[in-house]
Amino acid sequence: MKRNILFIGISLFIGGQLLTSCDDWLDVRPKSEIPTDLHFERENGFKDQLTGVYTAMSQTTMYGRDMSFGLVSVLSQDYDLKPNSMYRYAGEYNYEETSTKGYIDMMWTRTYNQIANLNVLLQYIDEVDPNIFSDDNHDLYKGEALGLRAFLHLDMLRLYSPSPASNGQASGVPYVDSYGKGITGQKTVTETLDLIIADLLKAADLLQVDPFLLDEDYKVRYARRVYFNYYAVIGTLARAYLYKGDLAKALEYANIIIEEGEEDNSNFGWTHYSSIEVSQEEQCNRIFRDETLFYLNIKDLDNIVKYYFTSSSGNNTLTPSDDKADQIFEKSSKGYGNDYRMLKGFSYDGDGKYFWKYHQYVGGAYNDVMPVIRKSESYYIAAEALKESNPARAIELLNIVRSYRNLKDFALESNLTPQQIQEEIGKEYRKEFLGEAQMFYYYKRLNAPRIEGAAVNTSDNVYVLPMPDNEIEFGNRK
Numbered sequence: 001m002k003r004n005i006l007f008i009g010i011s012l013f014i015g016g017q018l019l020t021s022c023d024d025w026l027d028v029r030p031k032s033e034i035p036t037d038l039h040f041e042r043e044n045g046f047k048d049q050l051t052g053v054y055t056a057m058s059q060t061t062m063y064g065r066d067m068s069f070g071l072v073s074v075l076s077q078d079y080d081l082k083p084n085s086m087y088r089y090a091g092e093y094n095y096e097e098t099s100t101k102g103y104i105d106m107m108w109t110r111t112y113n114q115i116a117n118l119n120v121l122l123q124y125i126d127e128v129d130p131n132i133f134s135d136d137n138h139d140l141y142k143g144e145a146l147g148l149r150a151f152l153h154l155d156m157l158r159l160y161s162p163s164p165a166s167n168g169q170a171s172g173v174p175y176v177d178s179y180g181k182g183i184t185g186q187k188t189v190t191e192t193l194d195l196i197i198a199d200l201l202k203a204a205d206l207l208q209v210d211p212f213l214l215d216e217d218y219k220v221r222y223a224r225r226v227y228f229n230y231y232a233v234i235g236t237l238a239r240a241y242l243y244k245g246d247l248a249k250a251l252e253y254a255n256i257i258i259e260e261g262e263e264d265n266s267n268f269g270w271t272h273y274s275s276i277e278v279s280q281e282e283q284c285n286r287i288f289r290d291e292t293l294f295y296l297n298i299k300d301l302d303n304i305v306k307y308y309f310t311s312s313s314g315n316n317t318l319t320p321s322d323d324k325a326d327q328i329f330e331k332s333s334k335g336y337g338n339d340y341r342m343l344k345g346f347s348y349d350g351d352g353k354y355f356w357k358y359h360q361y362v363g364g365a366y367n368d369v370m371p372v373i374r375k376s377e378s379y380y381i382a383a384e385a386l387k388e389s390n391p392a393r394a395i396e397l398l399n400i401v402r403s404y405r406n407l408k409d410f411a412l413e414s415n416l417t418p419q420q421i422q423e424e425i426g427k428e429y430r431k432e433f434l435g436e437a438q439m440f441y442y443y444k445r446l447n448a449p450r451i452e453g454a455a456v457n458t459s460d461n462v463y464v465l466p467m468p469d470n471e472i473e474f475g476n477r478k
Contacts, residue, residue: 046137046141053117056113056114058297064296064304069318069436070087072437073434074090078434078439082314083315086316093454093462108160108468118148136209144207149177150196154236154239157193163463164245171189207233210224210230225294238250243445247384251385268293271289282361286340286345291376305358309356319353329341339406347359358370374432377433380398387425391418405432
């Protein structure tokens, strides 16, 4: 059958052949079809393909909710849930409850749909006439697609397979690197990580042409952070190597971000206090937007977040209680109440106090931003990699981030032990990535015996989400 691109709504779902048999790893139903040969006969076809992936990633089943502030942040115990919350059972790690299983299944299905989209692009990009591409766009689009494919697989691995610290020889998620009807087999967790890293390294090489690296116009460089750019790839490499347990490589790539971030006129400088301590709240940069290496620009984000972070949220309110926020930000115990992440991260709406990081003001200067990779993560990765060999530098790195969060008067002591440094790293993750899903991955990476705030002890029963039933049945998954 002729290969087709299948358009469902705004996002692109690819059907190399119509997928109708019960043992296909991806099952989509078209509303309309455009032959792929026609779609990719021009450069804009490749650009549109990537745009479709970013659009789909912004949906609530992916980073527009469940893979950011929603389900995975609930697994991190970021919030105090209402008794009848849509995420009640997820917060109890009851993954078989019907609605919770539905959210979990959709994260898997939507993510692998986007991996399929990327694989179709990658299949065609070296087959078409190279003269259709202007400037360095062939390498730019291919690098983005490879980087995104690796990034999405890494999040699937961090959700649906054991961590290397738990069992690196367990079966990983399928690493799908081509489009077709066949079932992709599983390799071990460690082998899957190696495939992820290999794609990221290829992407980093191709993205040497990225305007984020080369263009003299700051506006052009700035615009690249809503695409999976060179620095997003480098940040993901640091993340992947740390997850694997390769501290030397994690440090190497974290340092690339750190060194660039400390340059004068850096592409992602620290957020200046003058954009936080403002008289008009709609001008407050509480999201620390300019520090992001990669973020999704979600148009009209207000229509998503208002149902979870305002007085109209009802049972589905996602916010820490005052006591939990006090604990996370160490307000009473350490006097850190002026930490910008707490001071500007909560506000009253009516009679209630709510988590305010994602609040969308009318005419707000920082609306529609969903952070995905931050430069601060590289400082935490480097600190963890150095805690044994160079604890002084590890502490210095943590203090740098803290100073830009209004904690410069509360520098960490210089004589902390490696264990104490790790504890401070964990505290920083909770503060920095509240409502951003990363704390669950932090606990899982360390195979921590408990998640702060959880009512149960942890194990792979908590840390490993179940794959969809049809994936297990027809894909012979383990």
